[in-house]
Amino acid sequence: MSYKILENGRVQSKGFAMLSKDAKFTPFDFTRHALGQKDILIKILYAGICHSDIHTARSEWGEATYPCVPGHEIAGEVVAVGEKVSQFKVGDYAGVGCMVNSCGECEACKQSQEQFCQRGQTIFTYNSKDIFHGGENTYGGYSNNIVVSENFAIKVPQNAPLEKVAPLLCAGITTYSPLKFSKVKEGFKVGVAGFGGLGVMAVKYALKMGASVSVFARNEKKKEEALKMGVTGFYTSTNMADIAERFDLILSTIPTFYDVSAYLDLLKFGGEFAIVGLPPHDTMPSLSVKDLVYKAGKKVYGSLIGGIKETQEMMDFSLKHAIYPETELIKPSQIDEAYEKLTNGTAKFRYVIDMRNLE
Numbered sequence: 001m002s003y004k005i006l007e008n009g010r011v012q013s014k015g016f017a018m019l020s021k022d023a024k025f026t027p028f029d030f031t032r033h034a035l036g037q038k039d040i041l042i043k044i045l046y047a048g049i050c051h052s053d054i055h056t057a058r059s060e061w062g063e064a065t066y067p068c069v070p071g072h073e074i075a076g077e078v079v080a081v082g083e084k085v086s087q088f089k090v091g092d093y094a095g096v097g098c099m100v101n102s103c104g105e106c107e108a109c110k111q112s113q114e115q116f117c118q119r120g121q122t123i124f125t126y127n128s129k130d131i132f133h134g135g136e137n138t139y140g141g142y143s144n145n146i147v148v149s150e151n152f153a154i155k156v157p158q159n160a161p162l163e164k165v166a167p168l169l170c171a172g173i174t175t176y177s178p179l180k181f182s183k184v185k186e187g188f189k190v191g192v193a194g195f196g197g198l199g200v201m202a203v204k205y206a207l208k209m210g211a212s213v214s215v216f217a218r219n220e221k222k223k224e225e226a227l228k229m230g231v232t233g234f235y236t237s238t239n240m241a242d243i244a245e246r247f248d249l250i251l252s253t254i255p256t257f258y259d260v261s262a263y264l265d266l267l268k269f270g271g272e273f274a275i276v277g278l279p280p281h282d283t284m285p286s287l288s289v290k291d292l293v294y295k296a297g298k299k300v301y302g303s304l305i306g307g308i309k310e311t312q313e314m315m316d317f318s319l320k321h322a323i324y325p326e327t328e329l330i331k332p333s334q335i336d337e338a339y340e341k342l343t344n345g346t347a348k349f350r351y352v353i354d355m356r357n358l359e
Helices: 051-057 162-169 171-181 197-208 223-229 260-264 289-294 308-320 332-344
Strands: 011-017 026-032 039-048 074-081 093-096 099-101 145-149 154-156 189-193 212-217 233-236 247-252 267-275 299-302 327-330 350-354
Touching: 011 145, 026 145, 039 093, 039 162, 051 332, 074 145, 074 162, 093 162, 099 145, 154 162, 154 308, 162 171, 162 197, 162 308, 162 327, 162 350, 171 197, 171 247, 171 308, 189 197, 197 212, 197 223, 212 223, 223 233, 247 260, 260 267, 260 289, 327 332, 332 350
Parallel strands: 189 212, 189 247, 212 233, 247 267, 267 299, 327 350
Antiparallel strands: 011 026, 039 074, 039 145, 039 350, 074 093, 093 154
16 A cells, blocks of 8 residues: 555655755655545645746745645545545546635636636645644645545546656646637737746647747747747847837746746737746836836736636646657656756746655
8 A cells, every 4th residue: 555544544755955045955754634425535746847936946036934845736546535526536647736625606616717816715736724634734746645526627548648748747738728718710820938847838729729939939949940840030139120020929938037027018919918937026027107107008917827617628738749848757855956957048848847756
């Protein structure tokens, strides 16, 4: 058996945590809440590393709760189910994304927009106060297992490449959702600002949806890679004033400071600027009311992951069209190294932690 249930019903777990914002990752033993009637227990096989993990673990979005076990790109095998579970059985593959619960009763939740729960009861996968389980802090996927409601788990077929599926649970849905919201289709001109883990996924989805896609990057290091993917234009932040092309949609995945207004100038009349990248508080870009008025006829909106229904839709779409991130498997002992590479811009792939031997 790959898990242990304690006498009080809680599930014994272990993973890797940061104990303060300036710490390194260290092995961490903890317990998860007991398996409820509608819960499933997943043995985590792979956990993707997201830039949000770095921001949170280092308290760049506000003070985190420590110990902090990040990870909301989770793929694994169901090893136990509650007595009223109907959607999963032992042996199934399942994924867990950025949230693990919500009220389920407000209008947002009823429309499967659980991330916008109007009662403020969205429970995120880690560093979140779980009001449904005594207010305990949630711990994420840099660990050997997770207990989650079946209503917040994503179905994954047995033939899926799980190490590539894991990052879809954040990088996939975060970029798929705004492309669907803006109704991207054949003939659209889409610009993707930022060509990291999120940007690569945005390009792949937009191309499959029939759009002509251009990339905005901080330099030309990844130009060849982008052109091989099929983009029609590649621009850097130093030559934006000279760009003649105009876009139906520009999707910003940029995790650092940038000039929002400069991108609005590149939209067609009626074009949309979607924001999914969220920089640290001290480098957060802004947009003035004056810019909104004088650059009118264009729309600016933010997008936060996607609801569970749409996440399942994204998963099915990705598997059908073999759309996956470029991944590199690492050991848990390499998490700190991966964080540094993601921070300094030298990371080439989406890092995925191999949890298979973490018992």
